[in-house]
Amino acid sequence: MDKAIARVSPPARGETGRLGLQWSRAAPRVVLYLLLAAGALLFLAPVYVMLVNSFKPLAEIRGASLLALPSDWTIDPWIAAWATAKIGVQATGLRPYFANSFLLVIPAVALSTLIGALNGYILTQFRFRGANLMYAALLFSVFIPFQIVLIPMAKTLGWLGLAGTVKGLIFVHTVYGLGFTTLFFRNYYAAFPVELVKSARMDGAGFFGVLRHVLLPNSAPIVIVTVIWQFTSIWNEFLFGASFSDFSSFPLTVGLNNLVNSSTGVKEYNVHFAGAFIAALPTLVVYVVSGKYFVRGLMAGSVKG
Amino acid sequence: MKAGYLPRLLFSPSVLLVLVCVYGYIMFTVYLSFTGSTLMPSLTFTGAGSYVRLAGLANWRVSLANFGIFASLYIVIALALGLALAILIDQGIRAESVFRSIFLYPMALSFIVTGTAWKWLLDPGVGLERSVQLLGWESFRFGWIKDSDLAIYCVVLAAVWQTSGFVMAMFLAGLRGVDTEQVNAARVDGAGTGQIYLRVILPQLGPIFVSAFVILAHMAIKSYDLIVAMTNGGPGRSTWLPSVFMYQYTFTRNEMAVGAASAVLMLLLTAVVVVPYLRREMRGARHG
Numbered sequence: 337m338d339k340a341i342a343r344v345s346p347p348a349r350g351e352t353g354r355l356g357l358q359w360s361r362a363a364p365r366v367v368l369y370l371l372l373a374a375g376a377l378l379f380l381a382p383v384y385v386m387l388v389n390s391f392k393p394l395a396e397i398r399g400a401s402l403l404a405l406p407s408d409w410t411i412d413p414w415i416a417a418w419a420t421a422k423i424g425v426q427a428t429g430l431r432p433y434f435a436n437s438f439l440l441v442i443p444a445v446a447l448s449t450l451i452g453a454l455n456g457y458i459l460t461q462f463r464f465r466g467a468n469l470m471y472a473a474l475l476f477s478v479f480i481p482f483q484i485v486l487i488p489m490a491k492t493l494g495w496l497g498l499a500g501t502v503k504g505l506i507f508v509h510t511v512y513g514l515g516f517t518t519l520f521f522r523n524y525y526a527a528f529p530v531e532l533v534k535s536a537r538m539d540g541a542g543f544f545g546v547l548r549h550v551l552l553p554n555s556a557p558i559v560i561v562t563v564i565w566q567f568t569s570i571w572n573e574f575l576f577g578a579s580f581s582d583f584s585s586f587p588l589t590v591g592l593n594n595l596v597n598s599s600t601g602v603k604e605y606n607v608h609f610a611g612a613f614i615a616a617l618p619t620l621v622v623y624v625v626s627g628k629y630f631v632r633g634l635m636a637g638s639v640k641g
Numbered sequence: 642m643k644a645g646y647l648p649r650l651l652f653s654p655s656v657l658l659v660l661v662c663v664y665g666y667i668m669f670t671v672y673l674s675f676t677g678s679t680l681m682p683s684l685t686f687t688g689a690g691s692y693v694r695l696a697g698l699a700n701w702r703v704s705l706a707n708f709g710i711f712a713s714l715y716i717v718i719a720l721a722l723g724l725a726l727a728i729l730i731d732q733g734i735r736a737e738s739v740f741r742s743i744f745l746y747p748m749a750l751s752f753i754v755t756g757t758a759w760k761w762l763l764d765p766g767v768g769l770e771r772s773v774q775l776l777g778w779e780s781f782r783f784g785w786i787k788d789s790d791l792a793i794y795c796v797v798l799a800a801v802w803q804t805s806g807f808v809m810a811m812f813l814a815g816l817r818g819v820d821t822e823q824v825n826a827a828r829v830d831g832a833g834t835g836q837i838y839l840r841v842i843l844p845q846l847g848p849i850f851v852s853a854f855v856i857l858a859h860m861a862i863k864s865y866d867l868i869v870a871m872t873n874g875g876p877g878r879s880t881w882l883p884s885v886f887m888y889q890y891t892f893t894r895n896e897m898a899v900g901a902a903s904a905v906l907m908l909l910l911t912a913v914v915v916v917p918y919l920r921r922e923m924r925g926a927r928h929g
Contacts, residue, residue: 483904609758
């Protein structure tokens, strides 16, 4: 009788794990929490260091531990990183590159998400020859090292008159984002109840009717996942930005790298940290606000293939 | 429903873009690697000379050797750390989502940001070494990032920091799907916790190991931003990877054919890892 009760009642909270497994008494829960806390501190340390040192005058960074809080708080490094630091030959700070990244990321995310939704719809609701092959081709394109397309893409952009422009980068990111966005929507619509689509067709809904009135109103989760995924990857991307843009169109990652690595003379660590934080802020905000969808995107992009 | 002309018409631009900008460009780059292209692409076929040249270049051999060290350590450590974190988090702890978020947030950052942070953290003049010295341990030395034999390990450290939370999330999803019946059965048989993890739970995580391995391996091959931001390939060429080699030879040393050849080898390496995985995944998708 006791045994039966033990079997149906959940393990007491805080004593055993979800699987009901108990580690030996030599490693009690305190050790578990200590390990997790130590790990968490190590994972947070780099961002903590970036943040506290971005509020210190340069002299204080040289004279005191990187871990110490500022004793003489200043926001000058932030102002410098944002508006006055020298990047290349111009003392513009990161501001124009921040703007470039937004001008790039908004249309690129919108376009690749829209086309991905359309492709996902077509790939799941219609039968045509070569659909599986096309799916495989898209799937593999997600994994290719982009070095393999750099040279011909540079030539193509030059030929289209888009070399060194934000428009060119929008094109590149849309093209190479299609694989992911199509897969996201394909996998989502593949699990969509067939009856709903069928009955809408019976009621006379056409190609766009089904998409607009049946699929899209039920697509909020996958749209959010896709938008967050695309936003994060394009915002953080560097190789295309470094290869296909110039001083008028550099995205923020390239601007930041120039700020940190091309500066001559005194290394302004505090300005670099502030700059890095400015570059990290938009994706960090997205992560904090909608981490759940970010994780879902990661999982959809990996486990489900 | 059989596709009429409208779905085909609307699907065709994507097909065209992918066929041209992925597969067409791959073929173009493969072709370039068999030409004598230098600053500009030349379309005259000259044979496999650039592969011969590539094999003889010390810079390429250093890049490959570095890649061997980087990829194996990065993959093994990220897998081990990710699994360990997942098991720790799966113990029915309090504030689970807080811990998960903390371990995963680096994944939301750009590698340029990560590289910048770690570059100065590991810099002996301003970072860890200096900070420990200021605490009173004056003889403390930690200048790996300036040491051409050890700088590659600094890159491994930063890469592991960035991605092991992702691996953790994958394993955590796997652990949540573990068959509790089997675990209970093993426990009734008197197996200890360690035994159950080793014999019952880990074998069930096999597919996750494979997925995580493929993801990490292809990230290792693509790694470029992190190197540029953290060490810019240095000191000297001690942290060059094939990705750095490709960029250098193609865009700054005007040896486009050699750069193209290196890109082709990177693609082949990726294909060796990814294609068997995708074939299996696609077959699984078709059957289930």
